[in-house]
Amino acid sequence: MKVINAGYKLIEESSITRKIERVARVCYKSEDKIDEGTDMIMCRSLINRQHTAMLEHGSLVLEVGEQEYALIETIRSFMENMVEEGEDNKKCFLRYTNCADESKNYSVDNLHYVVSGNIRAWYEFMQYANSVNGLPARLYNLVNDNVNNIFDIDVTEFDSVVFDTYDSDDFYAKVITDMSTLSDEERMVHETFSVLFTVDRGVTHELVRMRDCSFAQESTRYCNYNLGKFGNEITVISPCFWDKDSVMYKEWKMAMTDSEIHYFELIKLGAKPQEARDALPTSVKADIVMTTYLSEWKHIFNLRACDSTGPAHPQMKEVMIPLFKEMREKYPFAFGDMIAADEVHA
Numbered sequence: 001m002k003v004i005n006a007g008y009k010l011i012e013e014s015s016i017t018r019k020i021e022r023v024a025r026v027c028y029k030s031e032d033k034i035d036e037g038t039d040m041i042m043c044r045s046l047i048n049r050q051h052t053a054m055l056e057h058g059s060l061v062l063e064v065g066e067q068e069y070a071l072i073e074t075i076r077s078f079m080e081n082m083v084e085e086g087e088d089n090k091k092c093f094l095r096y097t098n099c100a101d102e103s104k105n106y107s108v109d110n111l112h113y114v115v116s117g118n119i120r121a122w123y124e125f126m127q128y129a130n131s132v133n134g135l136p137a138r139l140y141n142l143v144n145d146n147v148n149n150i151f152d153i154d155v156t157e158f159d160s161v162v163f164d165t166y167d168s169d170d171f172y173a174k175v176i177t178d179m180s181t182l183s184d185e186e187r188m189v190h191e192t193f194s195v196l197f198t199v200d201r202g203v204t205h206e207l208v209r210m211r212d213c214s215f216a217q218e219s220t221r222y223c224n225y226n227l228g229k230f231g232n233e234i235t236v237i238s239p240c241f242w243d244k245d246s247v248m249y250k251e252w253k254m255a256m257t258d259s260e261i262h263y264f265e266l267i268k269l270g271a272k273p274q275e276a277r278d279a280l281p282t283s284v285k286a287d288i289v290m291t292t293y294l295s296e297w298k299h300i301f302n303l304r305a306c307d308s309t310g311p312a313h314p315q316m317k318e319v320m321i322p323l324f325k326e327m328r329e330k331y332p333f334a335f336g337d338m339i340a341a342d343e344v345h346a
Contacts, residue, residue, distance in 0.1 A: 006319050019057060114186055122147075197290065200283045201286050266279055
């Protein structure tokens with residue numbers, strides 16, 4: 001049995017598809033299979049298997065013209081109206097902002113429209129737009145080119161009277177890669193970041209309660225800890241609230257050892273990992289990736305690092321407080337007005 005401390009790491013990759021692959025492989029702990037070109041194979045496989053939740057960890061931000069904005073907004077409204085009353089809305093939708101700022105030389109008469117979405121949202125938008133009204137090929141190609149052409153949609157130009165004023169020859173849209181060119185308010189809406197937390201299962205249960213987020217979590221259904229890639233042992237997170245010389249810590253460690261013994265015995269008897277996992281403790285290590293917008297991260301930090309609604313769990317604050325302080329340095333406009341729980345009486 002291996003005992004480790006909790007921690008976190010920012011997920012930063014050179015391209016959208018490489019990031020999606022990196023996150024998706026957390027679920028099965030197959031990061032060792034990442035190689036040149038495997039990101040496109042992975043992303044296309046995710047789409048073919050309709051496992052599009054993993055696409056939510058990549059994001060694309062566009063600046064568009066007024067008519068493009070109106071077109072996208074109209075199609076998005078159609079999509080939302082397709083959700084029947086009482087039906088869970090499992091679609092991902094694009095996010096919008098617009099502002100007139102004469103201090104910035106925006107390309108469209110100083111009227112600036114920003115449209116963003118995770119890659120699942122863009123994919124579902126493209127599918128729906130094309131199936132119902134047709135889709136501007138230029139918009140499709142712009143988005144698809146920036147995700148290494150993982151989409152495979154037979155684009156047909158729309159002919160609906162709804163868009164009879166749209167001039168596709170005067171198409172304007174560009175990808176925004178430098179978020180500092182946006183206003184602080186726009187960055188709160190459109191900018192995202194992803195964090196890989198290495199915590200115990202109790203902490204992951206609290207993390208996934210956050211609403212406007214995307215998650216990818218190490219799966220005890222498919223990960224067999226009896227295999228060599230896991231060192232033929234389970235890994236548990238050391239409880240930060242007990243001294244390692246204390247009686248309580250020693251009692252906890254004995255319980256973890258017992259859990260490991262019974263987990264491996266179940267595997268030996270022929271149980272599948274998804275069955276044997278019932279013997280695993282709450283303290284078992286779990287990698288979980290969490291992706292969301294700056295505005296939602298602010299809400300999360302308020303709850304989990306700043307104790308805005310009461311003290312967070314010690315193991316939650318163990319990772320959230322240092323992450324919050326790091327992000328406060330990186331995004332002072334977003335988090336600079338917040339104080340961590342351990343700073344209140346410092």
